[in-house]
Amino acid sequence: MRAMLEARGLRVSYGKIVALRGVDVSVAKGESVSVVGRNGAGKTTLLKTIIGLVKPLEGSVVFEGRDITGLPPWDRARMGIGYVPEGRRVFPYLTVEENLVVAGYSLDPQVLKERIEYVYSLFPRLRERRSQLAFTLSGGEAQMLSIARGLIMRPKLLLMDEPSQGLAPIIVEEVFKTIARLVEEGYSLLLVEQNVAKALEVSQRVYVLDQGRVVYQASSQEALGDPVFKDAYLGG
Ligand SMILES: Nc1ncnc2c1ncn2[C@@H]1O[C@H](COP(=O)(O)OP(=O)(O)O)[C@@H](O)[C@H]1O
Numbered sequence: 001m002r003a004m005l006e007a008r009g010l011r012v013s014y015g016k017i018v019a020l021r022g023v024d025v026s027v028a029k030g031e032s033v034s035v036v037g038r039n040g041a042g043k044t045t046l047l048k049t050i051i052g053l054v055k056p057l058e059g060s061v062v063f064e065g066r067d068i069t070g071l072p073p074w075d076r077a078r079m080g081i082g083y084v085p086e087g088r089r090v091f092p093y094l095t096v097e098e099n100l101v102v103a104g105y106s107l108d109p110q111v112l113k114e115r116i117e118y119v120y121s122l123f124p125r126l127r128e129r130r131s132q133l134a135f136t137l138s139g140g141e142a143q144m145l146s147i148a149r150g151l152i153m154r155p156k157l158l159l160m161d162e163p164s165q166g167l168a169p170i171i172v173e174e175v176f177k178t179i180a181r182l183v184e185e186g187y188s189l190l191l192v193e194q195n196v197a198k199a200l201e202v203s204q205r206v207y208v209l210d211q212g213r214v215v216y217q218a219s220s221q222e223a224l225g226d227p228v229f230k231d232a233y234l235g236g
């Protein structure tokens with residue numbers, strides 16, 4: 001099976017700090033893959049390198065067979081890579097709908113209208129709240145809006161950075177239901193999470209990053225049956 005995304009030998013540094021030390025990660029079409037690991041492991045850097053916000057010193061990013069390592073982020077977005085950054089970044093003083101319009105500003109107005117209808121069909125709650133200012137949303141709704149913004153360009157591959165971070169447990173459930181829905185819809189996902197148990201529930205494979213290296217990779221099923229993995233990442 002040819003991978004949809006293939007990151008090969010990525011090496012990234014911020015000045016003297018080496019964040020990635022030769023990372024290989026792949027995602028097949030329709031596959032949902034998790035990247036887990038503690039704070040500072042390099043997870044966000046990996047996503048930023050794939051979307052083009054950070055340039056690697058070495059290595060390459062190949063998407064649908066094309067080397068995109070030298071392309072700027074907007075070209076990668078146009079090719080079908082979506083990105084949901086960490087921290088539920090939405091414009092607080094814009095309405096829900098205005099947030100979606102801004103995310104799709106480069107689209108033809110008619111297409112944009114259809115895409116907004118499409119994300120409302122995925123997230124009916126956002127339709128109900130379409131005229132509300134984003135700062136009045138609950139944490140879960142804000143995360144939904146952030147994900148919806150990532151879907152406006154109808155990406156083939158969606159990168160998500162810790163979508164459950166800082167949310168109450170009941171809201172975390174809701175966010176993972178949303179992610180499961182995207183998997184059912186056929187999106188290819190690369191999901192960065194610290195909530196390892198939930199991440200495994202919605203993904204077929206998992207990578208563990210530690211100090212800029214992939215130190216473990218397995219199918220989610222294998223990982224769940226691996227006492228060493230369970231001990232280290234699922235609290236035994
Ligand atoms: N903009 C930056 N400038 C300098 N160092 C950074 C920057 N972003 C991340 N780092 C460092 O790179 C390493 C990896 O960070 P990051 O990719 O954010 O990890 P994670 O998302 O797994 O917490 C850490 O040591 C972090 O301090």
Ligand SMILES: [Mg+2]
Pocket residue numbers: 043044045086
């Ligand atoms: Mg991070």
